Amino acid sequence: MRIAGRPVGAHLRARVPGLTRLVVARLRGELPVYAELPGEQIAGDIADIVQYSLRLFADAIEYRRPVTDTDLARQRDSAAERAEEGVPLDAILSAYQIGIALCWQEITAGALPEELPDVQEATERMLVLQRQLTSAVSAAYLEARQILDSQEHGGRHALLAALLAGDPLERPTGPRPAALYVAMTLALDTHPDESMDGPGAGIASRRKIRRVRSVLDRFTGEPALTALDHPGGTALLPVSAEPPWGELCDLVARAAHAAGVWITAAAAVVEPAAVPSAVTRTTEIVDLVRRTGRAPGLYRLSDVLLDYQLSRPSAALAALAGLLGPVEHKPELLHTLETYLDHGLDRRGTAAALHVHPNTVDYRVRQIARLTGLSPARPSDLRHISAALVARRALEAPTQLAENYR
Incomplete structure (x- = not known):
């Protein structure tokens, strides 16, 4: 099949990347729901299915064979995914219509009078594919919506x-x-x-x-x-x-x-x-x-x-947190203490994490020991310091996730 003096299938396949970009641009320009889609989805799922559909049409024309249900599996899966995401069915069908129309404009540009039989055959194959796409996409979309609605109110819920x-x-x-x-x-x-x-x-x-x-x-x-x-x-x-x-x-x-x-x-x-x-x-x-x-x-x-x-409510919780009370209003000391413990009492690693000199870390640790009476260098004090930090976190941020995740 030749139109404008060139093999239709081969020409269309060569133009798939450019046509994909053109179709996606039209979708975003003409259909509001596609304009609002995340960029990741446009560049990924949407562009992929557009490209696949264009190649499918090119194959149907070049090999003069009908499109099968197996060929349309990806379109059905895509429709089901859009249904789960709440994209309206009319927008999905409009997207396929835009793609078919642009594809048709591409292959018929420059058609010659003597190529009328090939133009008619290409038109017939295009209309058949559009009918198959509309049927497959609609059925998959409605089935997905039915399943979603059923699950929401059904036995699993x-x-x-x-x-x-x-x-x-x-x-x-x-x-x-x-x-x-x-x-x-x-x-x-x-x-x-x-x-x-x-x-x-x-x-x-x-x-x-x-x-x-x-x-x-x-x-x-x-x-x-x-x-x-x-x-x-x-x-x-x-x-x-x-x-x-x-x-x-x-x-x-x-x-x-x-x-x-x-x-x-x-x-x-x-x-x-x-x-x-x-x-x-x-x-x-x-x-x-x-x-x-x-x-x-x-x-x-x-x-x-x-x-x-240690974070469970108890009479000891406030007392544990209070061990660090003397440095309560010195955030640089508290932050240094937490970082020092996180780095296994490594002064150089702590200094690198805080962007200060190791001597500054040593000075702050001495200040913490002077103010609280607790030194990370003493194993017994280290246990109390760790417990006090946990107690502080428990008292600073009351549990809120329970309401969000129940």
Whole structure:
């Protein structure tokens, strides 16, 4: 098939990169919802599906073969993802129409009168492809929306609510509880695209959550029970036996990579009856980890055992914090003390972290010892100093994550 004296399929395939950029620009210029999409998504998912669709049309013309359902699998998957992100169906269909129209303009430019039969054949194949795309995309989008709506109000939601509340789990319908659950609390950092104005921020939040859920679902081999919002939430992963801790750490790392944000999480493997207390504890651990400035990742109680115990409300908590009262209003001394302990009492490492001379570190440590009577150089004092710092953090920042993640 030749139009304007050139093979249509080969010409169209050669123009795919330029046409992709043109189509994406038109989408952002003509469809408000695409103009509000995060830049990461436009340059990634959207540009990829545009390019794939253009190559599909080029193949259909060059090889004069119909497009199959298998060929349209990526368009169906893309439509399902857009449904989960809340992109309207009419915007998705309009995007495909823009792409087809630009593609048609490209291949028919300069057509000669004697090429009318090839033009007619190309037109017919274009219309057939547009019909197939509209059908496949609409069906996949509506199916995804139906599943989402069903899950929101269906059995899994009810099971999750019952597990978290400690309600009886004997139910005639719906999913049965697993033998064990990985009870997990997750705190998700904010993705840069969530800070943008307009509906794009909401789309970015939903995309982040969807990607985290997708990783969790692949781990369990079935949909995980989740209650996630943009700052994080709770996940219950059904398992038949306790997974190795390293696998759970890798799981959180994969979820963070997929979502493009840091994730701080805590987990415990428990029977269904112990889920409420486990979630309360993992929420407290995440709160503690974030307040004490630890790195993102997955934690368990044994990782923060001392800090966890020392941060529990007790009559001793205020007294412990009060050991550092004499330097309360000297933030440079407190910061030096925390950094000094974090660097294992290494004066040079502490000085490098604080951007001061090692002699300055020595001077400040002596000042702390003079004012408080506690010296990091004495093992017995060091235990009291560490406990006092933990108590200070517990009293400075009251637990707020419980309300966010329950």
